[in-house]
Amino acid sequence: MCTTCGCGEGETRVAGQPLHDQDHPGHTHTHADGTTHSHAPSHGYTPGAGRRVKLEQDILARNNAYAAKNRAWLAARGIFALNLVSSPGSGKTTLLVKTIEALHAAGGELAVAVIEGDQQTSNDAERIHAAGAPAIQINTGKGCHLDAHMVGHALEKLPLDGNSVLMIENVGNLVCPAAFDLGEAGKVVILSVTEGEDKPLKYPDMFRAARLMLLNKCDLLPYLQFDTEQAIAHARRVNPHIEVLQLSATSGAGMADWLAWIRQGVMAAQVRD
Numbered sequence: 348m349c350t351t352c353g354c355g356e357g358e359t360r361v362a363g364q365p366l367h368d369q370d371h372p373g374h375t376h377t378h379a380d381g382t383t384h385s386h387a388p389s390h391g392y393t394p395g396a397g398r399r400v401k402l403e404q405d406i407l408a409r410n411n412a413y414a415a416k417n418r419a420w421l422a423a424r425g426i427f428a429l430n431l432v433s434s435p436g437s438g439k440t441t442l443l444v445k446t447i448e449a450l451h452a453a454g455g456e457l458a459v460a461v462i463e464g465d466q467q468t469s470n471d472a473e474r475i476h477a478a479g480a481p482a483i484q485i486n487t488g489k490g491c492h493l494d495a496h497m498v499g500h501a502l503e504k505l506p507l508d509g510n511s512v513l514m515i516e517n518v519g520n521l522v523c524p525a526a527f528d529l530g531e532a533g534k535v536v537i538l539s540v541t542e543g544e545d546k547p548l549k550y551p552d553m554f555r556a557a558r559l560m561l562l563n564k565c566d567l568l569p570y571l572q573f574d575t576e577q578a579i580a581h582a583r584r585v586n587p588h589i590e591v592l593q594l595s596a597t598s599g600a601g602m603a604d605w606l607a608w609i610r611q612g613v614m615a616a617q618v619r620d
């Protein structure tokens with residue numbers, strides 16, 4: 348259940364398989380790492396306001412516990428994980444495909460794997476496979492965001508090299524994914540220039556939660572009335588520390604800076620022996 352819009356989590360699938368708890372909420376099960384946990388029933392009644400606040404706190408606390416587990420698992424392997432968030436269609440998958448292709452062209456020294464999140468279809472995971480990287484699709488059904496529990500199960504299925512990069516493409520939604528830590532090193536918010544420079548002010552939680560803002564589709568700037576400086580100022584008003592890169596996934600402009608940013612993160616995350 349989403350704490351923000353109240354949608355259900357009931358139809359989640361990881362790589363086409365139903366998530367174990369969806370049909371029988373309340374049961375206890377064991378994860379691949381041997382830990383056991385139970386899922387409290389989350390459907391079938393409408394709580395009052397006080398109850399709802401408590402329920403939201405419980406959902407986020409449970410999510411944070413899974414996120415901490417994912418973060419420790421990733422850190423032990425030196426995997427630099429990014430959580431890509433945006434409104435639908437900002438260019439997340441296009442950017443991932445171009446990133447994978449560029450890393451392969453650079454000699455493939457940096458392995459990349461992808462977790463794809465959408466409500467329905469495995470289109471995006473297929474696009475990633477076609478680009479030559481391993482990918483697991485999570486379908487959230489009615490759910491509007493990925494959570495750390497789903498991502499933990501996707502990690503069990505994904506072939507991941509040590510000292511590599513993991514990209515998690517979240518469900519296209521500028522609201523709910525802001526609240527859910529997946530265990531990533533950082534959230535990257537992608538704002539395409541066709542969306543308007545006011546989005547950081549309208550959806551401040553997301554821009555506050557992000558470490559980096561990518562301004563995408565810059566190739567379209569000559570045809571639009573988009574004030575780049577104002578968009579950056581708006582993002583910095585809600586998050587003075589946010590880093591900003593401008594690029595075009597389709598033309599390739601700015602990609603070198605994005606790749607350098609990723610490599611820097613991978614270096615920082617590396618496990619040295």
Ligand SMILES: Nc1nc2c(ncn2[C@@H]2O[C@H](COP(=O)(O)OP(=O)(O)OP(=O)(O)O)[C@@H](O)[C@H]2O)c(=O)[nH]1
Pocket residue numbers: 433434435436437438439440441442471518519563564565566567594595596597598
């Ligand atoms: N002109 C231009 N179009 C782009 C760019 N990046 C992506 N697009 C186009 O934007 C559309 C959406 O791209 P996707 O990569 O599917 O976007 P997404 O964010 O993954 O979409 P969802 O997963 O549905 O949220 C496609 O038609 C892309 O070709 C860009 O840099 N410039």
Ligand SMILES: [Mg+2]
Pocket residue numbers: 439440441471516
């Ligand atoms: Mg996509």
Ligand SMILES: [Zn+2]
Pocket residue numbers: 349350351352353354491492523
């Ligand atoms: Zn929601």
Ligand SMILES: [Zn+2]
Pocket residue numbers: 378496500
């Ligand atoms: Zn589980």
